[in-house]
Ligand code: HEM
């Protein structure tokens with residue numbers, strides 16, 4: 001199959017379209033909120049929606065490299081920063097909806113929750129590790145950090161693992177959803193391991 | 204706080220059911236009909252709308268001094284894994300349950316085993332309305348106007364022997380009517396238990412309705428348990444079997460995770476669940492900007508129930 005190549009103008013257009021699509025999950029929350037259609041427990045709904053999309057965008061970001069390898073569509077890499085930043089954006093909204101809407105900045109209670117509930121620790125760790133990636137996401141930072149910047153991005157692996165662990169630990173009994181995310185993440189990370197091993201044997 | 208004689212709740216405080224009903228019917232047109240048609244169950248959808256109002260219900264002896272949670276939330280946000288594990292699944296998929304005809308069998312340590320039809324259960328004791336708080340282990344709560352009768356009346360009728368130390372309840376076990384039972388998230392049938400004194404406590408209710416009407420399927424039609432000082436999952440739904448035992452029953456949730464769910468499961472703000480803090484709760488239906496409120500010991504029913512647990516270490520017996 002010939003690689004799908006795009007002109008720079010087409011890449012920009014694709015990027016603009018994907019940028020808008022990626023805003024739909026949060027737009028949906030506002031629309032449902034105004035229509036009073038967020039259900040009986042609207043705050044839980046908002047927290048969960050944002051959490052789901054944070055994790056989903058993380059997995060999408062991790063799909064870029066394999067997809068590029070399989071299709072030869074190198075322009076996909078130009079979408080990665082955007083997806084990564086959306087992962088951070090939804091994680092931030094998720095964290096804020098918990099700290100603000102759910103707990104109303106009751107730091108004592110939040111502190112207790114962090115100390116007592118492993119699932120919150122996993123989520124918080126995942127979020128904290130996302131911060132340096134987002135903070136260094138400008139072109140200037142990239143240039144300045146050079147190879148270190150690439151190294152920094154390997155953080156995305158523990159970030160995603162912690163995100164999935166967070167999900168596993170928070171469900172009461174039905175683990176269907178976290179299992180789905182875990183399987184996809186295992187596949188995505190498994191590919192990297194296989195590539196590494198092959199690279200080493202070729203050398 | 205305390206349970207007050209309920210007289211301060213005007214009927215107008217209660218959310219008009221008709222408003223909700225219209226909305227649901229509208230929504231039902233799109234989703235419900237397509238779904239029901241897909242399942243070949245158009246007739247069951249119609250059956251679900253023929254719920255009846257109870258007449259001559261005695262106003263409550265007990266009531267929370269709080270506003271009832273809107274009907275749409277009480278009947279739209281449920282944990283009833285027999286129909287799926289998401290909160291909206293029970294309202295969406297419980298049309299397959301047939302609450303009529305229905306009989307409950309009484310067995311175990313009784314003078315003689317018996318069976319009783321739901322119509323006869325309605326007549327076993329005068330039906331009362333009781334406005335109870337309901338606190339879920341997941342950290343949310345509601346205030347629900349139940350219709351029912353004291354479990355104590357059913358127990359007297361059942362004539363347990365002196366060996367009976369516990370009462371065990373079982374939900375219907377039928378994958379046809381309860382499709383969620385095809386997945387093994389819990390050990391079916393759902394079962395629950397109470398110590399005899401808990402079962403005889405005047406607060407313990409066998410509910411057959413809410414908001415003056417027969418129970419909607421998603422709330423555990425046609426008969427369920429309500430123990431307002433315990434976490435919501437103790438309130439076993441769609442009961443078909445009641446067994447008196449000498450040994451402490453092991454409930455479905457205990458089997459699922461003995462470290463997280465104990466036999467007593469009394470509401471206790473000082474003993475956290477590994478997943479959720481139990482110090483506070485979110486009252487459903489109070490809007491987006493309402494803060495969480497403090498959870499009360501025994502869900503605010505300490506005056507009625509605390510003496511049953513005096514001398515017990517409630518951290519161990521959670
Ligand atoms: C400060 C950090 C975080 C906190 C305090 C936090 C807290 C929470 C809370 C309270 C819930 C809801 C639990 C419930 O409804 O019972 C939740 C769900 C969730 N969170 Fe987080 N979280 C954090 C970070 C993250 C991050 C970084 C991710 C993704 C990478 C994430 C993904 C999820 C997912 C997927 C869910 C479940 C959504 C669902 O049930 O559909 N969380 N989180």
Ligand code: HEM
Nearest residue numbers: 061062065080081084085087133134136137138150153156
């Ligand atoms: C300025 C913003 C960003 C740029 C320019 C950027 C670009 C890059 C580049 C060039 C790589 C390839 C590194 C390599 O091949 O060794 C990379 C890796 C990666 N970055 Fe970023 N990124 C940015 C922000 C983010 C953010 C915020 C995330 C958040 C999750 C993220 C997630 C990833 C992932 C998943 C990989 C790929 C690792 C792999 O596929 O093995 N990126 N990024």
